[in-house]
Amino acid sequence: MIIVMKQVARDEEVLKVEERLTEMGFAPHRIQGTERVVIGAVGAQKIILPTGLEVLPGVEKVVPITAPYKLVSRQAKDTDSIVRVGDVEIGGNEIVFMAGPCAVESEEQLLTIAGMVKASGAQILRGGAFKPRSSPYSFQGLELEGLKMLDLARQETGLKIVTEVLNPQEVELVASYADILQIGARNMQNFALLREAGRSGKPILLKRGLAATFEEWLMAAEYILNENNFQVMLCERGIRTFETSTRNTLDISAIPQAKELSHLPVIVDPCHASGNWRLAAPLSKAAIAAGADGLMIEVHNKPSEALSDGPQSLTPENFDRLIEMVAPIADAVNRTIPQAEIKNSK
Amino acid sequence: MIIVMKQVARDEEVLKVEERLTEMGFAPHRIQGTERVVIGAVGAQKIILPTGLEVLPGVEKVVPITAPYKLVSRQAKDTDSIVRVGDVEIGGNEIVFMAGPCAVESEEQLLTIAGMVKASGAQILRGGAFKPRSSPYSFQGLELEGLKMLDLARQETGLKIVTEVLNPQEVELVASYADILQIGARNMQNFALLREAGRSGKPILLKRGLAATFEEWLMAAEYILNENNFQVMLCERGIRTFETSTRNTLDISAIPQAKELSHLPVIVDPCHASGNWRLAAPLSKAAIAAGADGLMIEVHNKPSEALSDGPQSLTPENFDRLIEMVAPIADAVNRTIPQAEIKNSK
Amino acid sequence: MIIVMKQVARDEEVLKVEERLTEMGFAPHRIQGTERVVIGAVGAQKIILPTGLEVLPGVEKVVPITAPYKLVSRQAKDTDSIVRVGDVEIGGNEIVFMAGPCAVESEEQLLTIAGMVKASGAQILRGGAFKPRSSPYSFQGLELEGLKMLDLARQETGLKIVTEVLNPQEVELVASYADILQIGARNMQNFALLREAGRSGKPILLKRGLAATFEEWLMAAEYILNENNFQVMLCERGIRTFETSTRNTLDISAIPQAKELSHLPVIVDPCHASGNWRLAAPLSKAAIAAGADGLMIEVHNKPSEALSDGPQSLTPENFDRLIEMVAPIADAVNRTIPQAEIKNSK
């Protein structure tokens, strides 16, 4: 930590800051510049406290040196983490496809889509039973009935299940049906939910908040790891910017940054990022080229009748083509695609 | 709702859209333009459903006509709503001051600050017992002990209490100690929390999310009113933009917009908006000039020792001065300030 | 300047950075932390050079200490600057109103509006002769004819003239007709234009760019002052954010910040900031309450026939009311309004 004093700071103000640092367990190192004093504070802190130094007289700013995340960082673990869900490995060499409808709407709808995405190569079925909706008048999901349909789809197809949990009170229930708990973008800083989900011991897919900085996203993951749950996947799904031609702006740079600064796997959701199914394929190719470990894709057999997010859902045929288009990119970055051999032999 | 067809749309595609609209209970009105067809869909909908029209072949875009909020709108109620908390009226002629520390830290700290903000004219004491923090290693609040201290401060000073609730499971507990439940910016779209807080019947202070559009903010309020709780205050606390010289950007335009489109009272939090106590007074003056009904101000007797948000906290002396500076502005817009007469007679 | 070394930096890498600093005329001060080395670089620089230190092996980041602006800063001049345009003072005690149409459209239009805003109390007439338009097919202004009409309006009303200049080649021409040269938001970093406008010796109204940080805005002003032209007014006109309910987001905090960090006068343009004439009055009140020295307001006698920006233009009657509403706010912050006495005696 560096404390930059004002040009007009008096000597006793500098002394007061040094005193405060010493009280807090730091060793202060004063640098007398030509225009002002700067103080370096040396010392390792286990717990980051507000230092209060910013409001001491004469202090201009406090510059932190150390990143606030610990357990999620490459410093803590320098090999890539692999999240294991049964026989599916996320963060390994094989690209993972999570596909399915935005919302579980009926048994027939879910089983139909599940069968089709399975055939295309998806390893994991996505589908919301509890839906966070901007309007209280929108469809809120089938809740428990939806969870049971997901369970049935797993039994019939062997696909693993990822589904969102919205409320700390429902973590136990959702965890009893799901293989992976999804924390949605709106809940990225719902800390009670992060803790409860962390404690469930289940793998967690953590979506980045619409306006969350890269650092806040890693800190949200830190909440889960701090509950001794290391099975966390980061999911980039677009951030909110001034640009309105897409629903959100996919932050493609977040992928290589996350891979450089953290050991956690990175999943990309091009459908929410763009809000436009036609952009799903090019964004998927870009994501894999940039180093993503998997993709989350909305697939609906009748997008025009979907109860939510139809415009960003692919038909099963388009999903199939998406995988075909992603395959050579995966190959170009030395990653594999599920069942690629079988498909090639068709 | 207006459906804009593509220039290349074929006649059967237009017919298909009209058919779909009829199925959904709308009367379609086709407008044959020189370059393309546009279809107006007539019919009142109680519940807003995804129409799925965007994904029909030939459709370019769907333009909604009606605002999605109902109960919070001026159409639903054309007189200003007044939230009553005992003898304090929020949204009436008198400007309301909510002041106190970011976090409840100790009985002595809270009672000292409470006494001082009371003397300055505040009607409501703010203070966090449950704190949402970006880092799991930061101070998370005194929880139940903090609530008890707030209760004690109320008894000693007669101030009303506003405090944040983070978790649907804790609504009942917090509601048993607080006069007003605060929903924080990070939880603005925590719909389970909105519903549970709504059901408590307590007045709710709803902070705008960092990246929430004006419309999303009103829709979050709609969730609470939809639980038959009309005691809702909107709180503008800055939005996240590219500008980093302030912590957030106070969206001053949101005040007159909220007053025009909604009947709910509007509170402004200049401390979180700017992250800088020196900007609190000018932003408070601006907020009242623009039509805000009240201010939420962080006050700490020892900002440099505060366990959170010290840099944006005012000393009690500065808070006193802030009220003095706001008073003539309030007068200029024909609003009153609490105890202004008594203070003037000092 | 502080150089933060990586945790893994080797000793020779630290030495290399120190060597480089010494070559550049700095005295390096090494601080050996528990986890890493931090180097403070002491020495005053007249000219800010890229240091290249960020790319030396082992360097994590370089943290600048000193603000890059010099001449515009309070350090350079601690009293408020007053821009004088004939007998009009901008930045003094009296609030300045710049009013008129977005574009000069005809002699009749301009003279009608000029007469009316003069009667309402405006001291300065605004009106565009050269218009920057997003589309090449939109009306681009009357150019020289427009300048002549502005000149005529000055003669008839005694109002001072502010008008935009778009091209360095046209500075001389525009300066021969205008009292104040306006640099538009799109040209805030058109450095050739800034230099040429600076050299004209004319007072300059410098609009903030849509995505310009506060610091970049001051640096743009620095370009003008660096041409030995100190007659500069900063104009906040809204920044571009994710919020779409207003055309831009008025950064109200920029006003007190500019007054704290710079000595230059600050003008606010609520019409461009909001894109909505109904918000002009509340935003004007807020701007004056926050410390602005003047307002720039679009006024058109027939907004529905305006060749540009009709929706954000006030009628002369509404402009008159705006001044009446701003007057008590000005009074509350101990500022005066032009001709207030005459109007009160009406």
Place this chain on the structure above:
Amino acid sequence: MIIVMKQVARDEEVLKVEERLTEMGFAPHRIQGTERVVIGAVGAQKIILPTGLEVLPGVEKVVPITAPYKLVSRQAKDTDSIVRVGDVEIGGNEIVFMAGPCAVESEEQLLTIAGMVKASGAQILRGGAFKPRSSPYSFQGLELEGLKMLDLARQETGLKIVTEVLNPQEVELVASYADILQIGARNMQNFALLREAGRSGKPILLKRGLAATFEEWLMAAEYILNENNFQVMLCERGIRTFETSTRNTLDISAIPQAKELSHLPVIVDPCHASGNWRLAAPLSKAAIAAGADGLMIEVHNKPSEALSDGPQSLTPENFDRLIEMVAPIADAVNRTIPQAEIKNSK
């Protein structure tokens, strides 16, 4: 164009709007909804005028139907445009690499780098002779001397030259040395410059402004095409968002969108987008995977001594590796890389 009337609009207000539309040459089509009236305006407009309809009494909003760009759109030309610079084709099957230093610093520097990027496979040399800098105290470029060095580098290496022009007055000069004129991000809406550059007849590389919407970017290109110059390349170089971990946010979605809605080639500049040379390779791979036609890369032989933008410059060795990493991606999307055969045969 669709005109949405207010719920409270009176019949004479609706009639007035229809009358106005008729005057403007539109045929109005009234749709009587259950809650309000909506009017469809039919008629093709050559020139987009402000309609002024928004400010008529009773009008709530006006919704444009037709995109404002004409010449740049796929409707105007449905085959991909290829920009030809001597024997180099941009927008064809071969990926184009534009590489070189941010600023031309000396003959030796430029010739060294030119030789190295040529050897790596670049077809075009980039290098700034006129530099737009936030600070008037920063290095502003070698100007004419720099242009002459670029000319020399072309003669020695056969590379084509792209360099920025800042001022309409300098277009002729720069055009006499450059093969491609670059319009920088800060000048994207410097319309005088766009027109003058357009008239030069030279190929133009048009960088997207930091806060320019996708539509504004295409409209800026429209200015150039409107001067009868169709040799335009769009260059995505990152937009300004709240995220600060990268210098800007690369809008990867802009690539497939530009390819869908326009016929112009798209170049991506990952160095300015990220401000971090370590991200250049993954972002380059993503850009090509998403459909970009070329890359613009900052290369400096001694980044730590660069006079600008060192931290985002690659060494020639890293540039060589970047091309090697991009090659298999290009192959995966059926594009070729320059001299790939020669390099493979090494």
